[in-house]
Amino acid sequence: MSRIDFERKVLNNGLTVIAHSDPETPMAVVNVLYKVGARDEKHHRTGLAHLFEHLMFSGSSHVNNFDMALQQAGGNNNAFTNNDLTNYYDILPAANLETALWLEADRMHALNLSDKAIQTQRSVVMEEFKENYLNQPYGDISHLLRDMAFKTHPYRWPTIGYTLDHIEQTTEVELRNFYETYYQPGNAVLTVAGGKPIFELLDLAQRWFGDVPGKGLPEKQYIAENPQREPRRLEHQADVPVHAIYKVYHMPHRTDRAYYAADLLSDVLSSGTSARLQQQLVRQQPLFSSVNASISGSLDPGLFMVQGRLQEGVGLDDAEKALEEELAKLTQEPVSTHELEKVKNKVASGFAYNSLNLMNRAYSLAYFEMLGDADGLNREKEQYLALTANDLLEAARQILVPENSSTLIYKAKGKAA
């Protein structure tokens, strides 16, 4: 896989600019990553970061309509929020790069927060909440699991927010304070990428963002989660057609070496059809119709999650026992050479495939810069390839133990347990 080359420049106002040139593409991407997410919220006002993301499209001092201005330039855009960050990206023909820079720079410091926009987006976000979390079977699992696993850390609530009330009651003052505090150049990473020479990308970024006023950086303090010492458990009944089981375990933070081991462990369990959970618990023992292991990927210590939906007629006790046995195996024996090579090969080809996409590269550069060094992106694959079976065994013994677990038994109403 070829290296993703870039250059870095930190402007006087504190904004970090990463420039990446790709002469093969007619497109350009402007990616602005703000280092603010749901973990920066107060527990009585959750969903704020995500609601605010919606409001970033309300227009700014010199821009009547953000979307239209970008569309006129042949551009597309989107954004997302998670517990750690809020990311905005624009993709457009490289010839019109300055349009995107103008739009992003203007809304970074001169956003229009009108009553109408606040009212409407509140409503839109409440519909999003209903559509994805309330009106969907199993939609509330992230609320239930986080609440169980986290007692003090702000990962306790999902990005969408704890309840509809929190969103409904957010005030203009709260939104404005949020903007003033977190949306500033020193709290952001800007990637400019695409079909222009690197010196031009850097130069244009400097010209459009250089005069955005920089203020003091926000204070960030996240109450650490106390180590969990006992298994936790919740049984929940709902109007769903089949039972499901969810288990989450605390795992290390993003830049810890054991994070990579945990990631590979989740791959050993469920990356690809030949992986352990699929073969053992869906095919060999027909207990689950679908089963999956994943990691939350968060910056602070996050969660390793295993979940599965039971096949018709299967008892919850049997299914849970079988699932726990599979997890226990990882703490008892090292993975085989073949298995380790297999997951590493998948990771390697995944990196190559993801690098094809200009937007992925632009975002990844900003993300790794947030972690400390954009070049980390180019070292990431090696972090995985260097892991040994013993590393995975140690990580499993640290993570996949009952006293570190929170289990959600999701029962289908009207079905035998």
Add this chain to the structure above:
Amino acid sequence: MMDFSTAPPIQNVTNVHLQQPEPFRLANGVPVYTMPGGTQPICQFDLVFPAGKWYESTRGTALFTAIMLTEGTKSFTSEALANELDYLGASLHCHSTSDFLQITAYALTQHVPKLLDLLKEVLFAPAFPQEELDLKKRIRLQKIQVNKQKVEFLASKAFFGHLFGSNHPYGYRLDEADVQGIDRDALLAHYHGSIARAPFFVVAAGQLPGNLETLLNNTLGPGNPDNIAWTPSPDYKEPQATPGRIFVPKEGAQQSALRIGRPLFNHLHPDHKPLMVLNTILGGYFGSRLMSNIREDKGFTYGISSSVHSYLQGGLFYISTEVGSSYQEAALKEITFELSRLQEEPVPKDELNLVRQYLLGNILGSIDGPLKSAAVIKELIATNQTTADFNEFIEALQNTDAHKLMELARQYLNPDDMVTVIAGDPNAQPE
């Protein structure tokens, strides 16, 4: 200090160039379209067969045949095959659509010979093991049970069923009885009839190995001994769906799913290309009439869109959204308003220009590089089109004027011609 008070000057997109494939034929006549290049050592292969729902004898057969191809072959069990692919970091997926069986396989260039060997196994020696089939049936049954809880699924099922007929290949959604009736013999018959000796084509994209032709002759050579040229069957008849309102109850639903639309022509019709432009204005992008009104102004929904679908043997237009239950009637009213507006007022010059530029920029991005371009080429060839048709669409986009669009709206977007399906809470319905 940059001048923020005016937008930077914009260059209109004028040059949208779709990479031309470099075609050759295998010894047995199978056409291969190559799209070499790309910045990473990756290859992607797309194979397309006339083996979709249109060609099946019973409901669900095309789907399950596609699913079962990778569930075991003469030399590999399901697990062994999965293991081989995962070990290479490669991917091989068989996907059934209304008209086609699409097989997509990709791997790092160094693993292409091995990938093609596995592809050969899957294509020419599938075993259809009964045990694997039983498992897949059980899993699909569960998926259906979960889907039946979702208003979007219920609305979609009722809508397509009404538009094409619930026994029409384009009109049905699988139910439990269909899945339970899936029979190994029917799958084998579908495989032998529509895949094993069928005409197909290949699109190969990426940093292709130098001996690609040899590799493909050795692996995909055995297929298509009948050497039938690819021609979609021209037996299309536009279905007649009675306009009106259909309600599907879902107790306790917090949102209503709305599907509003009508049957239409397919891509062969001269109005198809300009209608796609009209559709974008109505509901095909974030700044569309529907989004601007129903989401951004009223806040009724998280998303609303409209689509023009073209199949080989039919087509349709429809609007799709999920709205808060209490907003249902107001949303329907606004949708009707937006349809009528397009019939009564020509699209303003600025808006038309914006949509043009937006679409051109979008298309430019969607053909950026050989792998993305390959997807476009694949669709063109499958529907018996060429890059000339792609260029014609670009021209239609640049030249269709507001009056032509208004004419099209009058002819095809009449609210009175629409079928409206609502899936939602029966207790939230108007008297």
